[in-house]
Amino acid sequence: MTIVAHILFAIGLTAMIIGSLGIARLPDVYSRLQASGASDTAGIITLLLGLVFYNGFTFSDVFLGLLILLIFITGPIITHTITKAAFLSRVDPTQNQTERKE
């Protein structure tokens, strides 16, 4: 049980830190949205599943399950909202944004 929890911790933390590097380094709004939307949901859900497996099954796993369900629903909604706002604000997807803002 503990070995499964450690493997899930490793997968979640790797996804989280690679996604944060993508958010800090990529040049465009849409690229950063792709890094954020992939890494946040997957990393945090995997980390919470590892925490569920780590403690055994206690009463606090009910709240952890509720939090997993909440993040699983609201993560794609947040990404879709920001992408729709960027598209309706006429940010050009084919232009490099860092050169434009300088």
Next chain:
Amino acid sequence: MLRISIEITVVISLCFTLYRLFKGPDVLDRLLGYSSTSAKITALLVIEGTLNERIFFINLALVYAILSFLGIVIIGRFIERQV
């Protein structure tokens, strides 16, 4: 030891998203940085509540996730009818 190493890793990734939150050249970048930062803070609260035997931090994480989701969706819908 496990708790300290997991928290240090999450705080390192929090620093990258805070960089995007403070330096982002547009309001959309700041909104994206705020979304990712609040997700990392939720993960920190849950780790502190589970591995350090403080159960009420999990309820704090649940409330924080709901409120940050509401704020991000409202600000996003407010931005898209500006231009």
